Amino acid sequence: DSGVTQTPKHLITATGQRVTLRCSPRSGDLSVYWYQQSLDQGLQFLIQYYNGEERAKGNILERFSAQQFPDLHSELNLSSLELGDSALYFCASSQTQGISTNTEAFFGQGTRLTVV
Amino acid sequence: GESVGLHLPTLSVQEGDNSIINCAYSNSASDYFIWYKQESGKGPQFIIDIRSNMDKRQGQRVTVLLNKTVKHLSLQIAATQPGDSAVYFCAPMGSGGSYIPTFGRGTSLIVHP
Numbered sequence: 558d559s560g561v562t563q564t565p566k567h568l569i570t571a572t573g574q575r576v577t578l579r580c581s582p583r584s585g586d587l588s589v590y591w592y593q594q595s596l597d598q599g600l601q602f603l604i605q606y607y608n609g610e611e612r613a614k615g616n617i618l619e620r621f622s623a624q625q626f627p628d629l630h631s632e633l634n635l636s637s638l639e640l641g642d643s644a645l646y647f648c649a650s651s652q653t654q655g656i657s658t659n660t661e662a663f664f665g666q667g668t669r670l671t672v673v
Numbered sequence: 674g675e676s677v678g679l680h681l682p683t684l685s686v687q688e689g690d691n692s693i694i695n696c697a698y699s700n701s702a703s704d705y706f707i708w709y710k711q712e713s714g715k716g717p718q719f720i721i722d723i724r725s726n727m728d729k730r731q732g733q734r735v736t737v738l739l740n741k742t743v744k745h746l747s748l749q750i751a752a753t754q755p756g757d758s759a760v761y762f763c764a765p766m767g768s769g770g771s772y773i774p775t776f777g778r779g780t781s782l783i784v785h786p
Binding site: 655658659667 | 710717722773
C-alpha cells in the first residue's frame with residue numbers, strides 16, 4: 558500500500574458527461590501529480606499541484622481541470638467526455654515539489670474510467 | 674519535451690534467467706533517472722534510481738547502467754522470478770529543471786516458470 562488513495566476505483570459514464578476523480582496524498586506529502594495511462598499513449602503526465610498551487614502542466618486537455626484543496630487532497634475534473642478519454646488515471650504524491658534521490662513519488666492504484 | 678523510447682516493448686524470459694530492459698532518452702540535459710515497475714492493476718512503483726554522475730548503481734537483484742554518451746539506460750534483473758512480471762518504465766528527469774517523472778510506453782516483462 559503506497560499510502561495514496563484514489564476514488565473511485567472504477568467509473569463508467571457516457572460521452573458528454575462530467576466526472577470528478579479524487580486523490581488523497583500520503584500523510585505529509587505536499588505535491589500531487591496526475592497521470593493518464595491509455596493503451597495508445599502510455600503513461601502521460603497531466604498536471605502537478607504543490608501545497609494548493611498549480612506547479613506544472615503536461616499534456617492536459619482544456620476539458621480537464623484539477624485543483625488541490627487546503628487539506629491537500631486533489632480532484633481531477635474531466636468534462637465533455639469522449640470515448641478516447643477512457644483510461645487509467647493515476648495520482649502520485651511526494652513531499653517536495655519535485656522528485657530527487659531524497660524524495661520519492663508514490664502512486665495510487667488508479668481510477669479506471671470507461672466512457673461509453 | 675522529453676522523448677523516451679524503449680527498444681523492446683515485450684521481453685519474455687525463463688524463471689532464473691537474467692533480464693535486461695533498455696531505455697533510450699533524448700534530452701542530454703537529463704541528470705536523474707528512475708526505473709519504475711508497474712504490476713497489473715497497480716500504480717508504478719520505484720525500483721531504483723541513478724544520477725548522471727554515476728554510470729552504475731546496484732540494488733537488490735537489480736542493476737541500472739547509464740551511458741550518457743549514447744543516452745541509454747538499462748535495467749538488469751538477476752535471477753528473474755515470476756513476481757518480476759510487470760511493465761517497466763524508465764523516467765529521465767532534470768532537463769529544464771523539471772523533476773517530474775515522464776514515462777514512455779514501457780517494456781512488458783513476462784517471466785515463464
